[in-house]
Amino acid sequence: MEKDRISSMGNYIIEQGEVTTEELSKKFDVSIVTVRRDLKKLEKDNVITKIYGGAKAKSDKLETFIKRKSLNAGSKHYITNIAKDYIEDGDRIFIDSGTTVENLLNLLDDNIHLTVFTNNLSVINVASKMPNVNLFIVGNFYNNISNSFTYWGKSSELYSFNIDKAFMCTSGFTIKDGLTNKNPIEQEIKDMICKLADYIILLVDDSKVGKTSLMTYADVKDIDMIITNKKPSKEYIDYFDSHDIKYRY
Template sequence: MLKIKRVQQIQEYVFEHESVSLDDLGTVFGVSKTTIRRDIRKLIKEGMIQKIYGGVAINHAKLESFNERKTRNPVQKHLIAKTAADYVENGDVIFIDSGTTTLEMIRFLKNKQVTIITNNLDIIVEALPFENLNIISTGGILERDTKSFSSYNKPNSFEKYNFDKVFMASTGVSISNGVTNSSPLESEIKEITVKGTSDVFLLVDHTKFEKYAMVTYCRLEEIDYLITDDLPDESYQNYAKENNIELVVTKE
């Protein structure tokens, strides 16, 4: 196995299990403890993983809180959310993913008759005053940093929902790594939601391109609509055309 691929798989394994010993990592990846130490040194330097006695663990302090992300690029998020909400029709059953941009959609849906399934606490609270918005929570354990529900106890039953449209958030987007997220605990719901729906909308501002987080929850070609605030470079424009992705750039 190539080193770069092994390092990526190690970080995914650590995020899945939260903490692991060096012996376990050596057994799982079939390499010596010396090799494992060398691989995790790179991950520790990046800050997403921290060293603990006998092994490594997720560096939870590195995961940005929902409130910290909420204050970044507010104008762009507002415009992206408004554009996304224009695609929602009365009677639609939609999924709104946990994210600071997707949260902004509620203010533009408040006059529509819509059923919203969501994994985010703030989205539920924002929608609460509007009786025309029927809200269904995915349930599970509340992650306070991200204000999202994770560890859904029966994720496969989530497939029973026939969504008309889903609106997804992302920590980073790239052609090579796809659509990624910082919290592996949220990723299973995201993955199931995208695979089970025909109209998938990705809401990301221009700062998210050419970046990636720890977990890839879908490939970029699985997206149907990519809504952003600025036209991405030519490689993304060509990729969108080749994969029938509608690239939507917001207007003020």
């Protein structure tokens, strides 16, 4: 599909840094004309910059996990401190790959009984040391940029599991575009989890509200609760109230 190809092309350019249109044509088995059209869309989404004979990645599109971890650290701790109250003994939860949720398990009783699904390496390290946690690692390919696992090949086996609550992160959050993600290779997992989970909780700091990114993985109306660090604007509160979305700040 065109959308999948464009996403894959964007991710490939990010990984390579700079590529030629001829290289992309061979890699994705499409014409030069199609490549140029796809690059135009990626440039519009602020993922790449077109250059003579090819394209190069925006230098700020996928900051390293360590760099992202240090951004708005106080807000992230504030948010996870609220989120921890929505985890109950016996829950089956998914914890997303974003830096906002990586410390969530550290705030819980070490002896809590949980089933944890995650592709977040930091969460995996914590969960593996908790004696009463059943840990399921989502993904089979490690991405050191995002400190997370993604799928290389088929990922359909995840659909056979039941998940009570999903604690999700986002690169950007708007009413129009919903929950957006700048990392195309994580898109499949985020989309899949939002279809599986009974209750979706979005953890988002105010720096991401009103911003959008490359791909939408869920609409706002699909979210059950939003936890942030500042009171949302009237526009967002009115939308949340009209769609029965709970919010905490």
